[in-house]
Amino acid sequence: xxxxxxxxxxxxxxxxxxxxxxxxxxxxxxxxxxxxxxxxxxxxxxxxxxxxxxxxxxxxxxxxxxxxxxxxxxxxxxxxxxxxxxxxxxxxxxxxxxxxxxxxxxxxxxxxxxxxxxxxxxxxxxxxxxxxxxxxxxxxxxxxxxxxxxxxxxxxxxxxxxxxxxxxxxxxxxxxxxxxxxxxxxxxxxxxxxxxxxxxxxxxxxxxxxxxxxxxxxxxxxxxxxxxxxxxxxxxxxxxxxxxxxxxxxxxxxxxxxxxxxxxxxxxxxxxxxxxxxxxxxxxxxxxxxxxxxxxxxxxxxxxxxxxxxxxxxxxxxxxxxxxxxxxxxxxxxxxxxxxxxxxxxxxxxxxxxxxxxxxxxxxxxxxxxxxxxxxxxxxxxxxxxxxxxxxxxxxxxxxxxxxxxxxxxxxxxxxxxxxxxxxxxxxxxxxxxxxxxxxxxxxxxxxxxxxxxxxxxxx
Numbered sequence: 001x002x003x004x005x006x007x008x009x010x011x012x013x014x015x016x017x018x019x020x021x022x023x024x025x026x027x028x029x030x031x032x033x034x035x036x037x038x039x040x041x042x043x044x045x046x047x048x049x050x051x052x053x054x055x056x057x058x059x060x061x062x063x064x065x066x067x068x069x070x071x072x073x074x075x076x077x078x079x080x081x082x083x084x085x086x087x088x089x090x091x092x093x094x095x096x097x098x099x100x101x102x103x104x105x106x107x108x109x110x111x112x113x114x115x116x117x118x119x120x121x122x123x124x125x126x127x128x129x130x131x132x133x134x135x136x137x138x139x140x141x142x143x144x145x146x147x148x149x150x151x152x153x154x155x156x157x158x159x160x161x162x163x164x165x166x167x168x169x170x171x172x173x174x175x176x177x178x179x180x181x182x183x184x185x186x187x188x189x190x191x192x193x194x195x196x197x198x199x200x201x202x203x204x205x206x207x208x209x210x211x212x213x214x215x216x217x218x219x220x221x222x223x224x225x226x227x228x229x230x231x232x233x234x235x236x237x238x239x240x241x242x243x244x245x246x247x248x249x250x251x252x253x254x255x256x257x258x259x260x261x262x263x264x265x266x267x268x269x270x271x272x273x274x275x276x277x278x279x280x281x282x283x284x285x286x287x288x289x290x291x292x293x294x295x296x297x298x299x300x301x302x303x304x305x306x307x308x309x310x311x312x313x314x315x316x317x318x319x320x321x322x323x324x325x326x327x328x329x330x331x332x333x334x335x336x337x338x339x340x341x342x343x344x345x346x347x348x349x350x351x352x353x354x355x356x357x358x359x360x361x362x363x364x365x366x367x368x369x370x371x372x373x374x375x376x377x378x379x380x381x382x383x384x385x386x387x388x389x390x391x392x393x394x395x396x397x398x399x400x401x402x403x404x405x406x407x408x409x410x411x412x413x414x415x416x417x418x419x420x421x422x423x424x425x426x427x428x429x430x431x432x433x434x435x436x437x438x439x440x441x442x443x444x445x446x447x448x449x450x451x452x453x454x455x456x457x458x459x460x
Contacts, residue, residue: 008232010257012179015132015170018261020124020444023131027264028444031131033416034095036440037271038105039069039456040420041094042087043427044351046070046458050202054086066114069456070427077118078213084110085209089156091351092333093275093423097134097268098382098406100141100159101149101311104269106208107160107215108133108167115171115216116449123446129167131266137163138265140233142255146311148243149194154204157192158243160211161218162232168219182218184228187239189214198319200331270406271416275351276333279312282400283336283384287343289398290388298344298365300390306340307374307385317371324366329354340386341365382406427458 020028045051046069055071064076068083075083088094089106097104112130116122137159141148148155165186169179191214192207222228233239234253244251274281283306290296308317316336317323323335332338332354341362342353356362374385383401390396402408417437424433439452446452 004234006180006230006232007234007253007256008180008183008230009176010260011136011166011183012169012176014257014260015136015166015179016174016176018128018132018170020128022261023128024264027131027266028127030267030269031127031134032441032443033413034105034134034266034269034271035109035127035130035443036420036437037416038088038094038109039436039440040423041091042069042084042456044093044423045087045090047427048090050090050205051083051087054206055083058083066118067453067457070458072458074457077114078216081110081114081212081216082206082209084114085160085207085212086205089208090205091275092277092330093272093351095269095271096278097138097141097265098270098278098403099145099268100138101144101146101155102137102141102159103156103208104134104137104163105130106156107164107212108137110209111164111167111212111215112171113449113453115168117453118450119171121171121449123443123449123452125171126446126449126452127444129171131264132170133163133167134266134269135260135264136166138268139256139258139260140239142265143233143240143251143253144244145251147251150311150314151244152194153243154192154194154196154207157204157207157211158190158239160208161186161190161214162239164212164215165218165222166215168216169222172219172223174219174223178222179219180230181226181228182215182222183232184230185218185221185226186215187229187232189218190239197315197334198322200322200326200328202330268407270403271411271419273405273411273415273419274349275354276339276349277316278382278403279309279316280333280336280339280384281405282382282403283308283386284339284343284349285404286384286386286398286400287340288347288349289400290386290396291344291347293396296396298361300392301344301365301368301388302391303389304340304344304365304369305387305389306336306369306371307387308336308371309381309383310373312336312382313371313373325363326357329357332357335366336371337366337369338362340369344388 066080165182
């Protein structure tokens with residue numbers, strides 16, 4: 001590669017020089033809203049079997065002093081971060097940076113909050129590190145434009161190690177040179193393949209927290225002088241050459257550092273209004289819109305055609321047999337056939353509907369759902385068009401070119417708050433939910449991050 005300044009150096013300088021005062025007020029506001037959303041999802045996840053399994057398993061390594069959201073247990077810092085990352089990402093209801101195809105908050109929140117709490121830092125330090133992690137993960141992910149997914153890697157798991165190394169480095173007060181070195185060390189820790197999608201495995205849930213723990217580890221090693229490579233991203237065996245291979249030349253590495261501190265990628269992060277893969281949000285909304293039409297009867301449907309992005313196929317359409325008959329609630333969230341059929345039959349798709357994977361009516365309609373490729377000028381997109389044809393020849397079409405919750409179709413704070421209250425109501429009282437929401441929305445005035453983190457433990 002060229003002798004240009006390494007990307008890791010530029011990102012490190014940005015991290016070292018960033019202060020809360022340099023971040024525009026609208027960015028702070030959006031960050032608090034995303035933070036609120038992530039914590040709400042973590043509470044909803046805490047009642048799931050996978051969550052108990054993860055916390056019990058990590059507890060086998062011993063107790064610690066770092067809190068796990070929605071649980072009584074306190075674990076060593078890195079184990080608590082793994083658990084909290086899994087809780088935020090575990091029911092696939094967490095936010096997404098669409099251009100990067102990365103779920104940034106699932107690793108950024110536990111890194112910023114748990115590390116800051118361990119160091120006795122305040123809420124502004126939490127938000128600064130959180131925003132920093134989002135900015136870096138969005139830019140690094142955007143270089144690949146979703147191609148990692150197509151090649152079998154889970155971008156969230158891969159990218160998290162780097163963005164969290166940078167954010168942790170900021171919290172640990174590393175020098176710019178040490179933050180650059182932390183990224184090089186993280187290169188040997190970044191991981192996450194998509195084999196889970198072939199079998200409905202649980203491993204995807206671990207990726208953000210594992211990446212966050214790797215990033216924290218890399219930062220601490222760098223602080224002590226451990227030496228890593230410098231051309232972390234653009235080197236001969238760097239991130240992009242190894243994870244994109246011959247495709248690397250198609251992409252512009254400048255995306256990784258472009259307009260740092262001027263254009264804030266956190267404002268492009270999409271909040272999920274529905275508990276499904278982001279490739280499905282627009283199609284589900286289109287299906288629900290059709291279901292709410294006057295005189296609609298799903299029983300007379302002859303066929304359903306869904307137009308999707310080429311990038312969606314490997315994620316929500318294939319393998320076809322498994323996607324048509326999901327065997328768990330989690331699997332329904334990645335099934336085009338089930339999600340669209342459910343939207344048409346039930347007129348909604350929420351957490352309760354994900355558990356209806358044995359429903360005979362929905363499964364009957366999944367057999368009549370097909371998909372076609374909507375290239376939209378050949379660029380990755382998250383739009384969805386649903387065309388329903390009835391047995392009498394009538395046709396109904398709904399097109400949602402921009403998914404709800406994304407930067408081009410944002411949902412309000414009121415909607416995010418409603419989602420938070422619905423998620424937290426599964427495990428706590430209305431009063432506790434309101435108190436928790438208020439604390440998060442006032443995070444920039446919190447004198448002690450540990451107080452908030454401790455408050456997020458299981459309620460009596």
